[in-house]
Amino acid sequence: MPRYRLTIEYDGAPYCGWQRQANGQSVQQAIETAIEAFVGEPAVVRGAGRTDAGVHASGQVAHVDLARRWRVDQVRDATNAHLVPQPVAVIDVAEVADDFDARFSATRRHYVYRIVDRRPPLALDRGRAWRVVKRLDVAAMDLAAKRLVGRHDFTTFRSAACQAASPLKTLDRLDVCRDGDAVLIATNARSFLHNQVRSMAGSLVEVGLGRWSADDLAAALARADRAACGPVAPPQGLTLIQVDYD
Numbered sequence: 001m002p003r004y005r006l007t008i009e010y011d012g013a014p015y016c017g018w019q020r021q022a023n024g025q026s027v028q029q030a031i032e033t034a035i036e037a038f039v040g041e042p043a044v045v046r047g048a049g050r051t052d053a054g055v056h057a058s059g060q061v062a063h064v065d066l067a068r069r070w071r072v073d074q075v076r077d078a079t080n081a082h083l084v085p086q087p088v089a090v091i092d093v094a095e096v097a098d099d100f101d102a103r104f105s106a107t108r109r110h111y112v113y114r115i116v117d118r119r120p121p122l123a124l125d126r127g128r129a130w131r132v133v134k135r136l137d138v139a140a141m142d143l144a145a146k147r148l149v150g151r152h153d154f155t156t157f158r159s160a161a162c163q164a165a166s167p168l169k170t171l172d173r174l175d176v177c178r179d180g181d182a183v184l185i186a187t188n189a190r191s192f193l194h195n196q197v198r199s200m201a202g203s204l205v206e207v208g209l210g211r212w213s214a215d216d217l218a219a220a221l222a223r224a225d226r227a228a229c230g231p232v233a234p235p236q237g238l239t240l241i242q243v244d245y246d
Contacts, residue, residue: 002069005096006031006045006079008060011087013127013236018051018060027051027088031062034082035075039066048102048243049109052195054235056128059110059242063102069095100245108172108244109192113185113201114237117208129182130201130237136183136208142176144207144214145185148200148221149174154193155224157203162194167224169193176204183208198238203230 008031016024020032028045035043047062066075072093079090099105114129116122117136122129148157151170158167174187185201203220206212212220212230220228 001065001067001098003063003065003096003098003100004070004072004075005094005100005102006062006064006075006090007092008047008062009058009089009091010056010060011127012051012053012055012057014087015053017053017055018047018049018057024053027057027060028062030083030086030088031079031090034079035064035066037082038078039068039070041067046102048106049240051238051240052198052235055238055240056236057240060240061102061106061243061245063096063100102243105245106190106243107246108188108190109240110186110188110242110244111192111197112239112241113187113197113233114239115183115185115201115205115233116181117183118181125182127236130234132183132205132209134209136205137210138176138178138183138208140210140214141183141185141204141208144212144217145174145176145200145204147214147218152221153224154196154221156220156226156228157196157199158193158226159195159199160226164191164193167193169196174200176208195232198233198235199229201233201237205233206230 018027020026020028045062045064076093116129117132155167
């Protein structure tokens with residue numbers, strides 16, 4: 001049974017998240033339904049990251065096993081044809097070995113959180129960024145962000161609903177930079193806790209607004225207490241941009 005790796009982009013706004021759920025349509029369900037329509041049999045698509053409701057992706061990776069071998073361009077184009085008009089697209093397909101697993105074979109996941117710090121409302125960026133009406137101190141945010149890099153107990157930045165076995169994670173990168181009106185928070189790690197990136201982004205905005213210092217952020221991390229976290233950033237600013245494999 002051939003296995004295919006799919007690289008996927010989507011606008012997460014209309015969906016209850018990546019993972020199939022009973023309370024609404026998910027991105028996983030949309031892709032599975034599209035593949036089933038073209039191959040004529042049920043398909044199970046397994047993703048590298050379970051993005052939350054409203055979170056976007058430009059480089060989500062998933063795998064699917066099909067009963068017969070298809071050309072990779074057929075899998076891509078037929079799936080996309082059945083996804084219309086949903087805001088989901090399969091941008092690349094490759095046939096892979098049977099032991100490839102989109103989730104468990106991944107060595108690093110890359111996310112970018114996008115903020116636009118301006119007083120006027122967003123038009124083109126509406127639904128794709130968090131609008132903060134006051135100018136952020138990006139240098140202070142970047143300096144504070146470095147206090148979170150490394151291996152730590154990230155309980156403070158972990159959702160109460162997180163199902164991970166341990167709050168210990170190794171954060172490889174957390175950078176904050178400005179791109180015009182946009183403030184970009186870029187991070188990567190082998191894996192993240194539920195809501196970890198949005199929780200860190202919300203706390204870094206507290207630093208950018210001058211309400212917290214770098215020491216305050218480090219103290220919040222050290223407390224290992226969810227109550228110490230700043231406001232959780234809204235989902236529309238977050239995009240899964242890449243998943244790495246050996």
